[in-house]
Amino acid sequence: SQQGEEDPQALSIQEGENATMNCSYKTSINNLQWYRQNSGRGLVHLILIRSNEREKHSGRLRVTLDTSKKSSSLLITASRAADTASYFCAAGPNAGGTSYGKLTFGQGTILTVHP
């Protein structure tokens, strides 16, 4: 079964609105990462939050992490048409050993921002 689940599966908003995506995971983590995938392209790393952090900002992105609930959220403020893409969370296991780098991805949220 899949490790990560994202909610909602699809989100449609108008330019200028905020977009919030949620992610849940099942195992203990070292970090939680968010990636964006434009149609027909590879994934691009957006932001990483470590397990000892609760909130992190990067430009228009805000990520929160609640390790007690095994959940994270990604907020994109003042969205633009260019933000239209699929967004994936990825749970990063503790570093070291054979698990290092073994990201477990959620199924993604398809975000559509209408101009």
Added chain:
Amino acid sequence: DTAVSQTPKYLVTQMGNDKSIKCEQNLGHDTMYWYKQDSKKFLKIMFSYNNKELIINETVPNRFSPKSPDKAHLNLHINSLELGDSAVYFCASSQASGSPEQYFGPGTRLTVT
């Protein structure tokens, strides 16, 4: 300059054939990965190499054989292709230590007919 590149971008082939996908990264990373993304966009790790050594092998059929001639290259060879192998295959790389974010290639869309 392209950080992680893959060739080919598209691959259409018949069942039973053998094919290879190549990946190269110029980021100086120690670790490289192969992922498979299915039609529902679910992304699952297949293999990981660190300095040419296999460190992750995720219950992938042995028809799939990765090869890392050096730490900048990780190729994927697939024997006896099946319809279910149709997917997009992504190569990625990261540092072995330090920041764990991964850098992805553009993907290879494999279609088996």
